[in-house]
Amino acid sequence: MxxxxxxxxxxxxxGELGKKMSGAPYKVSVLSNVMVNQFLEFLQYSLRRRAINVDVKFGNYDNIVMESATIGDANAVVVFWELANIVDGFQYKSETMDPELFESLLEKVRGEIDRVIESLQGVSLVIINKFSTLMFNHSFILQNRFDYAAERLNEHIESRKGPNILLADVDRVIAGVSVEKSFNPRFFYSSKAPYSIEFFREYSEYTAPVFLASTGRTKKALVFDCDNTLWKGIVGEDGASNIQMTAHSKDGAVFEEVQHLALGLGKKGVLLGLCSKNNFEDVQEIVAGKEFVLKDENLAVKKINWNDKAANLREMAAELNIGLDSMVFVDDSDFEAEYVREALPEVAVLQVPKEKYSYPGAFRDGMGLFFNRTITAEDLNKTEKYRQNAAREQAKNSHASLEDYLRSLEMKIKVHVNDEKIVPRMSQLTQKTNQFNLTTKRYTEGDILNFIRHGDRRLFAFEVADKFGDYGIVGLCIIQNQNGKSSVVVDSFLMSCRVLGRNVEYSFFGYLVNYLRNAGVTSLQAAYVKTPKNGQVANFYEQLEFDLSSASPDRKEYVKNISATSFKPVDYIEVVDDAVRA
Amino acid sequence: MTQSVPDRVRNVLSAVLGVPADSIGEFASPQTLEAWDSLKHMNLVLALEEEFGVSFSDEQMLEMLNFKLIVATVQEILGA
Known part of the structure; x- marks a missing residue:
């Protein structure tokens, strides 16, 4: 907090933060039918503080439909569509209006909603606020026509929205602030500016996780200390039989609740871990006990030892193949929380509140860090996959050479070409993959669907499996046509870290080149765009013997004539696809 | 460290308008400072109300035509 x-x-x-921001701007356009100009700085501050170099533009006041048609290249759009102003004074005129006029007004707004949704379908992220009546109707017991209008219009948006649209529940923001403090009647009646600065402050925090997810900054792992963080008591001193973590015990209820909340995150694909200064056996006794909700099978990684926590967290990040900035660490100790904040500023630290009854609430607030717009089947099995990985690592040690080992895995790649069924997973891969990602372009589900249906791009997603289990869909390559058929560009190539070091990328590329050559392509262009995280693929195209055509510190361009070359297939990986060939 | 009312008003003006505090003179007004437009004036009212825990009446808002008059209005409400 x-x-x-x-x-x-x-x-x-x-203002100060604005001077320090650099990098490509993340463009947000705000459309509204009321005055929301104070929102500008709240949004800027909320995103800049989270290292997003935001560039906010406001559309002309009360012109949502026309503005949405000329939105340009915005990365995100936020729409403040205020019910009280769909016609001047709708908050009272709705009650006295002729019924036919009332219905035809709703019909008109439905039509406008359709046009806005249509105009914005190419924008990656569109946040539309739900129509709310709370500011005017908070004390009404009976529903009136103003409420009725809000319900009908919300239903309409819900039924028409595409995957790029997020309906923001403004009532929750208003509840957090209070109705009285959210509404500014003075500026509403004088200037059509209904929202208070408290409202905008809360709204910006409420929506921040969505922007973090869209810019690839969703947290992936949640690591807990143990004593007084997952249970009440110190196991090494009090003994395993005297610690408390159930609702039936005197002080255990909040810990049971937090464990369940964490388990819920785990079931949605967040990786869970333990990092505690303790004797391994002491903690293991509790972890194996029936009161412990998280259970061993839900824990992707454990460091129970006396090493310093920063070192442990660093090792955990490496083992899980994620960046430190993808981790959240929970600890009750001032010392440990401060130490980790100092030593590893990239790690988000949640400290257990001193008043234990505040812990579940504080934890729920922190859960926004894991906001993920789509949960896919791969997420649900992720912990299982990391555990399978551990089994593979063990097998690795028993093989003489890496190649023998890889051969023994019996790997298979299945390529999906332009497969609409896996749009959410493809979008998610672009949003979440940071390390093995050549160009790091983020695409929403809406973008991906557009590419498949209308675009000049071909999407190759691939699944990997081996004899130990299924990795699911772990890689994506997007090929963009150039003029004519013979030259294409690799728009994106990325792969989840879970399958690194197995030559899957080379095997897939061999397949891709053959596929494209058979489709008449002779020349392949590609690029490496440097980010703070993708250093490991800086020479990927050199390894594939592409010719460097230009290079700057942040970017390398390549070209490869594929009319003659064939990539040698990796003979121990079988590749199949679902492409329909003419 | 308690700041005087004029200093606090000057700091709020500086933050809202995005201009250095020392560029705001006694008679700084929407006429002398380009950044001080009607939208910024609304932000200014909100920021001053929060800073001093006060609420301006419509008449008072109309009287807040320059730096000196704002300080006078705030002092009047605070009874200072």
Whole structure:
């Protein structure tokens, strides 16, 4: 939880942050039918603080439909569509209006919603606020026509929205702030500016996880300390029989709740781990006991030892193949929480509140860090996959050479070409893959669906399996046509770290080149775009013997004539695809 | 460290308008500072109300035509 700045402090801090931002701007357009100009700095500050170099543009006031048609290259759009202003004074006129006029007004707004959704379908992320009546109707017991209108219009958006649209539940924001403090009647009646600065402050925090997810900053792993973090008591001192972690014990209820919340995240694909200074056997006794909710099979990684926690977390990140900035660490100790914040500033640290009854609430607030727009089958099996990995690692040690080992895995790759059934997973791979990612372009489900249906791009997603289990869909390559058929560009090539070091990428590329050559392609262009995380693939195309055509510190361009070359297939990996060939 | 009312008003103005505090003179107004447009004026009112824990009446808002008048209005409400 960050400290609360006053509005003036926030404006000053935002100005300072703005001077420090660099990198490609993340463009957000705000469309509204009321005045929301204070939202500008709240949104900027909220995203800049999270290292997103945001560039916010406001559309013309009360012109959502026209503005949405000329939105340009925005990465995201936020729509404030205020029910009270769909016609001037709708919050009271709705009650007295002629019924036919009322219905035809709703019909008109439905049509406008359709046009806006249609115009914005090419935008990766569109946040539309649900229509809300709380600011005007909070004390009404009976539903009136204003409420009725909100319900009908919300249903309509719900029924029409594509995968790029997120309906934001503004009522939750208003509940967090209070109705009284959310609404600014003075500026609503004088200037059509209904929302207070408290509202915008809360709204910006409420929506921040969505922007983090869209810019590939979703957290992936949740690591807990043990004593007084997962249970009440210190196992090494109090003994395993005296610690408390169930709702039936005196002080255990909050710990049972947090364990369940964590398990819920685990079931959605968040990797769970333990990092505790303890004797391994002491902790293991509890982990194996029936009161412990998280259970061994839900834990992807454990470091129960007396080493320093920063070193342990670093090792855990390496074992899980994720960046430190993908980790969240929970600890009750001031010392450990501060130490990790200092030593590993990339790790998000949640400290257990001193008042234990505040712990579940604080933990729920932190859960926003794991916001993920789509949960796919791969997520649900992820912990199982990391455990299978451990089994593979063991097998690895018993083989003389790496190649013998890889051969023994009996790997198979299955390629899906332009497969609409896996659009959510393809989008998610572009959003979440940071390390093995040549160009790091993020695409939403809406983008991917567009590519398949209307685009000049071909999408090759691939599944990998071996004798130990299934990895699911772990790689994606997007090929963009150039003028004519013979030259194409590799728009994106990325692969989950789970299958690194197995020559899967070379095997897939061999397949791809054959596929493209058979489709009449003779020349392949590709690029490596440097990010802080993708250094490991800086020379990927050199390894494939592409010719470097230009190079700058941040970018290398390549070209490869494929009319004559064939890549030698990796003979121990079988590749099949689902492509329909003419 | 308690700041005087004029200093606090000056800091709020500086933050809201995005101009250095020392560029805001006694008679700084929407006419002398380009950044001080009607939208910024609304932000200014909100920021001042929060800073001083006060609420301006419509008449008071109309009187807040320059730096000096804002300080006077705030002082009047605070009874200072």
């Amino acid at each position: 960050s400290e609360k700045l006053s509005y003036a402090q926030l404006l000053a801090a935002n």
